[in-house]
Amino acid sequence: MSLLEVNNLKVNFKTYGGTVDAVRGVSFNVNHGETVAIVGESGSGKSVTVQAIMGLIAHPAGNVQGGSIRFKGKELLKLNKKQMREIKGKQMSMIFQDSMTSLNPTMQVGKQISEGLIYHQNVSKREAKVRAIKMLKEVGIPNADKRYEQYPHEFSGGMRQRVMIAIALACNPDLLIADEPTTALDVTIQAQVLELLQDIQEKKDTSIILITHDLGVVAEGADKVIVMYGGMMVEKCSVHELFFNPNHPYTWGLLESIPNVYHEKKERLKPIEGSPPDLFSPPKGCPFAPRCKYAMNICMEEVPDLYDIAEGHSSRCFLNDELAPKIAEFSDAEELV
Template sequence: MEIKKKVLEVNDLHISFHTFAGEVQAIRGVNFDLYEGETLAIVGESGSGKSVTTKSIMRLLPEHNSQIKSGEILFNNENLAKLSDKKMQKIRGKEISMIFQDPMTSLNPTMTVGKQIMEPLLKHQNMSKAEAKSRAIELIKMVGIPKAELRFKQYPHQFSGGMRQRVVIAIALACNPKVLIADEPTTALDVTIQAQILELMKDLQSKINTSIIFITHDLGVVANVADRVAVMYGGKIVEVGTVDEIFYNPKHPYTWGLISSMPSLDSDDEDLYAIPGTPPDLLNPPKGDAFAPRNEYALKIDLEQQPPMYKVSDTHYAATWLLHPNAPKVEPPLAVRKRMHQFKQDNSLVSTKEGR
């Protein structure tokens, strides 16, 4: 198995927001790596810290009330958390790009689409206007927008939602960035357009070997795009593993809840599950496991102490006391057990075929 090069490394990141009510501890010790050419999906409910984590990589957090309290964001042997804004401007848009959730608010309504795609090329690539224009038309074609020369001269309001999102992707990919952060890029789009945008991103990734961090609350999307998944809850990563490990052998009760609440083709109405309660108040984060009050499998220790990250395999880790050797054995919910059973069956079929 080839060892992939690490492109980005986040170590023990803590981020707070200072509000009138007090200090909101939005990110509480996040660790993850991103490897060359891979897609890492960060999954979790709204408020779990997904967007704050990735905006901190781009250093796009509001300056007046946010603070990176500790931790490192290592990229190109530099700690982005400590870089000056001037240095960050050279990285932002050139080496690390972002696709935002709503294309209408991330495009300038007063500028033609072509000019907006040309901007990063003129700023970062030292191109002449003529070179930038021809590259912008190439990018418009690359993201699947027909009549590129005509579209180059048009304004965002003349495009549909899906086409606007393609324009945003063209801007983000203009300088062939090493890292592309996609913050719920398909949430505002209907299902058929979603599928096209996801397909487009996979296709472009294979062409330019960009590493992607894909933020979503929709596990169904993850199965189609990601190589690895990090599950976030209460400002922490509670489980991380390959797509197969997270979908078919999940270990954290929060991941069980997310998977059980995801409809599949063979699920009945009764099978669908909703995680009870609400996410924790990060003004006063709980002493123990943040998920404990909503967790029907919670142990006494969950209310007193945060669990460490337990190793399940070389690529799979989960922060739950249920993995402690002395913890009682519990059965995951039915929907999760069905998936596990299916996974074991599929794996045994594969090994039988390989054994022939």
């Protein structure tokens, strides 16, 4: 049994301008000790998907309209707030995008780590402090005893992100959700944060859901990849399949937009022409059809099913239908790795 099973998840938000269908039928699973990356451009539904898993969709504006989220065999959508609090922070934790706004600026960082330990582990304040200092050391923060007493504004961006990781890992969760953990960090610090997550996973066998738009991050540490577009999952495969056998035209576009350092001749990047769909009024057919140069009439009228490409690899594209015209295979993937 998988640690986490998400099936046909649907989430919308009611606003003054209408209803936004943010997530439209997403399904995937996360196994023990596995890293699953969810990629896609801004507005594709990545963060909303994991917020639904964590029970963070704010009512009454936000609503989980349908589907199932099973964690360790337990249906999370049927739990009340008190029951979810027993799981959040203890069995599953989340690292948010912006460490500066996620940390409490008026509270010492050490106490922000300790409060989760006191609530979930039922330990004394003294014991919580000892364990919080140990966590600061584990995530690579020097002078942890002194740093425990300091406030977020006294830390650099990279150090604040390490504090966020320490908070998320304090209770040794089975599942860690990292929502763009390297946002706004320079390249060197990004590499350190990713290496830290990999080290922690190896030591504690933690499962990770990694939200990112950076395919370099995906290549570095993911086992499995979910590609999202327009609130839908358009491709699901192993990280090897993503780079060596991509199938969906949107995935091709993402790969073609990566700078290629191996080409001797300088070339312009190939952007994906057009704009993402308006989720106030989602397109009738495939959400990527208006931007896809291979789109057929049926693409504008119907949403394609997921076609099985290989074992563990599926793609939501009519080009995989036996009646569809054949096109040349995407050949640049190997050069992009």
